Amino acid sequence: MTEQWEHADNLKRLRALSGLTQREVAEIAGIAEITYQTIERGAHEPRANTLQGIAKALGVRVEDIFEPLEMPKRVRFRAQRRMKCREAILADVTRRLNDYRELEELLGCRMPSRLNALVGDPPDPRPNRVYPTWLAGEVRNVLGLDANGPICDISSLLESAGVKVIAVESCSRGFFGHSVADDDLGPAVIVNASRLVSVERQIFTAAHELGHLLMHAQSYDIDDSSDKPHEEHEADIFASRFIMPEDAFRAEWDESRGLRFVHRVLKVKRIFRVSYETVLYRLQPEDVHCSSKYAAFRGEYRKLTGQSLAEHREPMPLQRGADFVPDRFQGLVRQALEAGAITMSRAAEMMRMDLREMREYSKTWRAV
Numbered sequence: 213m214t215e216q217w218e219h220a221d222n223l224k225r226l227r228a229l230s231g232l233t234q235r236e237v238a239e240i241a242g243i244a245e246i247t248y249q250t251i252e253r254g255a256h257e258p259r260a261n262t263l264q265g266i267a268k269a270l271g272v273r274v275e276d277i278f279e280p281l282e283m284p285k286r287v288r289f290r291a292q293r294r295m296k297c298r299e300a301i302l303a304d305v306t307r308r309l310n311d312y313r314e315l316e317e318l319l320g321c322r323m324p325s326r327l328n329a330l331v332g333d334p335p336d337p338r339p340n341r342v343y344p345t346w347l348a349g350e351v352r353n354v355l356g357l358d359a360n361g362p363i364c365d366i367s368s369l370l371e372s373a374g375v376k377v378i379a380v381e382s383c384s385r386g387f388f389g390h391s392v393a394d395d396d397l398g399p400a401v402i403v404n405a406s407r408l409v410s411v412e413r414q415i416f417t418a419a420h421e422l423g424h425l426l427m428h429a430q431s432y433d434i435d436d437s438s439d440k441p442h443e444e445h446e447a448d449i450f451a452s453r454f455i456m457p458e459d460a461f462r463a464e465w466d467e468s469r470g471l472r473f474v475h476r477v478l479k480v481k482r483i484f485r486v487s488y489e490t491v492l493y494r495l496q497p498e499d500v501h502c503s504s505k506y507a508a509f510r511g512e513y514r515k516l517t518g519q520s521l522a523e524h525r526e527p528m529p530l531q532r533g534a535d536f537v538p539d540r541f542q543g544l545v546r547q548a549l550e551a552g553a554i555t556m557s558r559a560a561e562m563m564r565m566d567l568r569e570m571r572e573y574s575k576t577w578r579a580v
Contacts (some may be wrong), residue, residue, distance in 0.1 A: 217254045219277055220254030223252050228297075228300045232269065241268065242265050283434055284309070284398065286393040286433070287390065288392075288431050297383075302434070305378055311541075312397075312541055315562070319553065330350055330354065333429055344446045348423075348453035355373055362455075366415050366418050375422065376399070377418060378538065379403050383406060389404055390421065416490060422454070423448075455486055456490070460484075464484075485535065489506070492509060
């Protein structure tokens with residue numbers, strides 16, 4: 213029996229990350245589709261020039277095909293629906309976090325989390341409001357935030373506290389983000405920055421995953437994708453109170469009492485950079501008739517604008533590319549490149565660009 217090529221699984225994973233079909237990889241690499249299929253199946257060991265063509269097609273180094281990717285074990289990854297791309301997202305995030313670690317080591321700027329002292333499981337495993345609300349206040353205090361002020365840039369805030377923020381794009385509507393508690397690669401929050409997800413939801417997800425990192429240490433297991441509603445509820449409470457403290461929310465809501473209901477909601481939404489649904493949730497979170505407020509808002513909004521609020525649509529939305537921009541990683545790439553610690557081609561790999569794109573991108577750094 214012919215011995216299988218041992219790196220076939222690695223190749224299959226890398227192709228899944230690229231989003232390319234076997235035919236597309238073969239065409240770009242300049243080989244027959246049947247040849248590529250036998251290679252990915254492990255039935256044929258490719259020659260060096262064939263590997264170079266495949267690596268180029270996949271946008272990776274030849275070494276990446278030979279290096280097994282060791283996933284972090286302490287990962288919390290749930291989604292509203294079953295996801296075919298779960299493994300691909302996990303692999304992509306792992307590569308990004310490895311790149312992040314490499315840059316920090318090269319530049320000597322590894323940042324321990326300033327929030328480690330607050331990590332711990334809630335004293336009561338049942339959903340409750342007291343602990344997540346208290347914790348949100350403690351985190352704001354540790355991070356030096358005004359007790360009632362809005363958060364202008366949550367990604368920079370978390371990254372300055374030693375929590376990595378990674379933006380990925382997934383076409384799954386049921387996936388908003390996950391988090392990594394691994395001591396070697398984390399802590400990190402991962403946010404789905406796809407156009408299917410509003411910027412407001414991305415900001416809330418970053419805070420929601422921070423809540424999990426701090427409150428649910430026992431749930432970080434890469435092999436566990438089971439649903440834990442009470443933990444989701446606690447993370448929602450934490451995120452809501454962290455982004456929009458109760459006293460500040462009530463003050464802004466009361467000050468706008470002369471406005472129409474829709475305009476009051478939109479005003480508060482814009483001040484705290486949250487979704488309109490978060491504002492409605494906070495108005496009457498425990499009321500079983502709370503859905504009536506959603507219906508009232510949507511009905512009045514339709515009368516005023518002539519537009520309906522379909523699922524996932526956000527009125528007066530925040531701007532993509534401006535209101536939620538994790539940027540520490542890009543800054544480290546620039547610093548390492550300008551210091552000669554990495555090459556332009558390595559910078560391109562880290563930024564998920566081809567070499568030409570990376571050169572053009574780096575020119576923009578000199579524009580200011």
